[in-house]
Amino acid sequence: MDLKHRLRIAIVQTLYRFTVPQPLRTVQDSPFVLNENADPALLAEVWQELIEAGRIVPNDVYPDHCKLSPALKKRLDNRENIQDDLFLYGPEALR
Helix, strand or coil: CCHHHHHHHHHHHHHHHHCCCEEHHCCCCHHHHHHHCCCCHHHHHHHHHHHHHCEEECCCCCCEEEEEECCCCHHHCCCCCCCCCCCHCHHHHCC
């Protein structure tokens, strides 16, 4: 798996464990993200890609704090298989 792809999944895994939006600086210290040993610039790039793809959404009051999109959170809460998400697992994940 490509590093950017692994970082996307690590960010989603991390944000799923929080009930309130989190800033990137909190997410970058999670074990899922730390295991990837990624450059902070690359992590910020992936964070922005997730926002642009609508998988994470910025908070209205603190725009640097994000949470999972309601649709993605619902799928994870319902234990649905998200491997059909082309941005997270398909060809888009490798770009």
